[in-house]
Amino acid sequence: MAEMDQIDRQFSPYVLAIHTGTPVLFANNDSVAHQVYSFSPPKRFELALYHGRPREPVVFDRPGIVTVGCNIHDNMVGYLYVTDAPWFGTTGDDGVWTGRDLPAGEYELQVWTPLLPPHEWLHTQSIALGDQATRASFKLKRALRPEPVPIKDKRVRDY
Amino acid sequence: MRLSSLALAVSMWMLGQSALAHEITAQIDLRAVVVDSPLDSFTEGGTGQLRFGGDDDGLRLGAVMIDAAGEIVDTVRYGVTARATGDGDRNPIDLTEAYLEWRPYASSPLRWKTRAGAFYAPISLENRSVGWDSLYSISASAINTWMGEEFRTIGLETSLTALGAPAGRNFDVSIVASAYGWNDPAGILLFQRGWGVHDRQTALFGELPRPLVQDPNIPNIEFFDEVDGRYGYYAGVETRISGSHVLRALHYDNRGDTAEEDAREPTWLTRFDSFGARVELPLEITAIAQYMQGDTAVGASADGRGFIIVDFESWFVLMSQQYGRHRYTARYDRMNTETVRGARFFDSHQDADAWTVAYLFSFDDHWQLAAEAIRLAGSLRQRAEIGLPARATERLLQLAARYSF
Structure with missing residues (x-):
C-alpha cells in the first residue's frame, strides 16, 4: 500500500x-x-x-x-x-533516481513530469545495461515550473 | 442490535459527522487607538474616512467575530459570519455573510460552483482571512473597504472553472456571473463621505449614521434594501496561475432605477469595472494591485441616467512579506470622486491618498498582534456643506490584540 x-x-x-x-x-x-x-x-x-x-x-x-x-x-x-x-x-530533490539489481539487457527508460508543458511531459530513451553501473541522463529543454505551494497560514480561507 | 446500542451508534456517527464537517472560529479583536485628526469618524456621523476620529483615543473593540463553515451534505457547504463592532449599530451582533455553496464533483476539467445567500463578490484580493478580514493589514484598501461597507451579493452567483492540471496547464480560468437584489442604496456613502480606509464591515441589517443629514427623521443609512424591484448583476473572469498568482476582472451593475426615490433610501445606479492582480514573489513577498473605476447616480432625469452623477476611481498597490511568524505590509491608496452632473445641487468631490504600514505577529494559532499606521490626506468638497474645511489629514495608529479559537 x-x-x-x-x-x-x-x-x-x-x-x-x-x-x-x-x-x-x-x-x-x-x-x-x-x-x-x-x-x-x-x-x-x-x-x-x-x-x-x-x-x-x-x-x-x-x-x-x-x-x-x-x-x-x-x-x-x-x-x-x-x-x-x-x-x-520518483527522483529526489537532486533529480536522480537509482535503480538497483537490474539484470543486464536492453531497456527503455522513460521520464515523466507535470512541471513542463504537456507535450514535453514524457521523454524516452533506450539504454543497454551490462554488469557495470550505468548512468543515463535526460536534458530538459526548459526549467521545470515550480510545484504548487502549500498554504501554511491557517487564517487563509479564500478557496 | 438493541435499541440503546443503535442509539449509541447513531449518536457516535452524528458526533463523527459533526466533528468532520463543521469548523467554528470565534475571534475577539481589541484595539489601542491613537488618532490625530480634525474630523469625527463616519462611524459617528462625521466626514472622517478612518474608523476612528479625533476623540477616539483609547481602548476600543475592533470586533467580535464568529464564523461557522461546514458541510450540510457532501457537496453543499455553508458559511455564516456574525460580527459585533461595538459602535452603536442597530444590532449589537449581526450577520455579515450567510450562504450555501454547492460544489458538485467535477466529472470533466470543467467545474461548477454556485453560491446562494448573502456574500462578498469576488473582488478583494486582500480579504482572504476567516470572516473576510484582510490577511495583510488591519484595514483594507479603499476599494475593499468600500466593498465591506456598501456591497453584499444577496442573491445567486455561479462560476465555471476550466481546471488546468488535467490538461497540463499550470493555470485555471474561471468565469463568474451573479444576479442579486437588495443593493439599491449602494453608492450613498461613497457619494457623501468619499472613499475610506478601515476594517469595519457593514452587517446585513446594519446601519451607519449619515455623514450629511438632510432629513432628521432618518439619521441613519440602511444599506441592504430592495427599492426598485430590479435585480443587478456582475460578471467576471479570473485566472489562477500555479495555484497562487491571481488575475481578476469584473463588471458590476446594480441596474438601479434612479427614478425610484420614494423609499427610505433612494435608488442609486452604481456601475463599475474592477481589475486586480496578486502575485507571489520569492522570499514570501506578495504584491497586490487593484483598480476600480465607475459611476454612481441618483435622482430622476429625462435620460434615466440620474439627476446627479458621480464618477469614482481608486487604485492601490500593496507589498507584503511574511517572515516566519512576522508579516510586514505597506500599501498606497489613491482615491477620487467627481460630480459630473448636478454638481450645483450637491458637489461630491474627493481627491485623496493614503499610506498604510502594518506589522502582524502571529504568536501561535490563537494569538495575533497587529500594529498599523495610516495617514489619509486630501480634500472632500462635501465638507463645505457642513462648514468644515475641505482639506484634512487624518492619522491613525492602532494596535490590535486578536485571540481566536
Whole structure:
C-alpha cells in the first residue's frame, strides 16, 4: 500500500509513482476536511469529506496518469503515475533516481513530469545495461515550473 | 442490535459527522487607538474616512467575530459570519455573510460552483482571512473597504472553472456571473463621505449614521434594501496561475432605477469595472494591485441616467512579506470622486491618498498582534456643506490584540 498525504492544503508527494494495482491511502494530516477526487480516465473516484485516514484505500488498477484534486480546496493538485513497468520511482530533490539489481539487457527508460508543458511531459530513451553501473541522463529543454505551494497560514480561507 | 446500542451508534456517527464537517472560529479583536485628526469618524456621523476620529483615543473593540463553515451534505457547504463592532449599530451582533455553496464533483476539467445567500463578490484580493478580514493589514484598501461597507451579493452567483492540471496547464480560468437584489442604496456613502480606509464591515441589517443629514427623521443609512424591484448583476473572469498568482476582472451593475426615490433610501445606479492582480514573489513577498473605476447616480432625469452623477476611481498597490511568524505590509491608496452632473445641487468631490504600514505577529494559532499606521490626506468638497474645511489629514495608529479559537 502506498500513501499520498494532504499537508497544509496540498498533496504530498506532488507525484506518486506506483505499480498498476497498488492501493493508495489518501491520508489527511490537516485540521480541515478534504474531499479528494479524480476524473482522469484511468481512475475516477470521489472520497466523501473526511479527516485523518479514509476508511478505504483507492486501488489504481489501470496504468496511466491520474490527476487528483480536492473539491473544497481548488489550489490542491497531485498526480499518480500508474505504471506496468517492473522498475520505477520518483527522483529526489537532486533529480536522480537509482535503480538497483537490474539484470543486464536492453531497456527503455522513460521520464515523466507535470512541471513542463504537456507535450514535453514524457521523454524516452533506450539504454543497454551490462554488469557495470550505468548512468543515463535526460536534458530538459526548459526549467521545470515550480510545484504548487502549500498554504501554511491557517487564517487563509479564500478557496 | 438493541435499541440503546443503535442509539449509541447513531449518536457516535452524528458526533463523527459533526466533528468532520463543521469548523467554528470565534475571534475577539481589541484595539489601542491613537488618532490625530480634525474630523469625527463616519462611524459617528462625521466626514472622517478612518474608523476612528479625533476623540477616539483609547481602548476600543475592533470586533467580535464568529464564523461557522461546514458541510450540510457532501457537496453543499455553508458559511455564516456574525460580527459585533461595538459602535452603536442597530444590532449589537449581526450577520455579515450567510450562504450555501454547492460544489458538485467535477466529472470533466470543467467545474461548477454556485453560491446562494448573502456574500462578498469576488473582488478583494486582500480579504482572504476567516470572516473576510484582510490577511495583510488591519484595514483594507479603499476599494475593499468600500466593498465591506456598501456591497453584499444577496442573491445567486455561479462560476465555471476550466481546471488546468488535467490538461497540463499550470493555470485555471474561471468565469463568474451573479444576479442579486437588495443593493439599491449602494453608492450613498461613497457619494457623501468619499472613499475610506478601515476594517469595519457593514452587517446585513446594519446601519451607519449619515455623514450629511438632510432629513432628521432618518439619521441613519440602511444599506441592504430592495427599492426598485430590479435585480443587478456582475460578471467576471479570473485566472489562477500555479495555484497562487491571481488575475481578476469584473463588471458590476446594480441596474438601479434612479427614478425610484420614494423609499427610505433612494435608488442609486452604481456601475463599475474592477481589475486586480496578486502575485507571489520569492522570499514570501506578495504584491497586490487593484483598480476600480465607475459611476454612481441618483435622482430622476429625462435620460434615466440620474439627476446627479458621480464618477469614482481608486487604485492601490500593496507589498507584503511574511517572515516566519512576522508579516510586514505597506500599501498606497489613491482615491477620487467627481460630480459630473448636478454638481450645483450637491458637489461630491474627493481627491485623496493614503499610506498604510502594518506589522502582524502571529504568536501561535490563537494569538495575533497587529500594529498599523495610516495617514489619509486630501480634500472632500462635501465638507463645505457642513462648514468644515475641505482639506484634512487624518492619522491613525492602532494596535490590535486578536485571540481566536
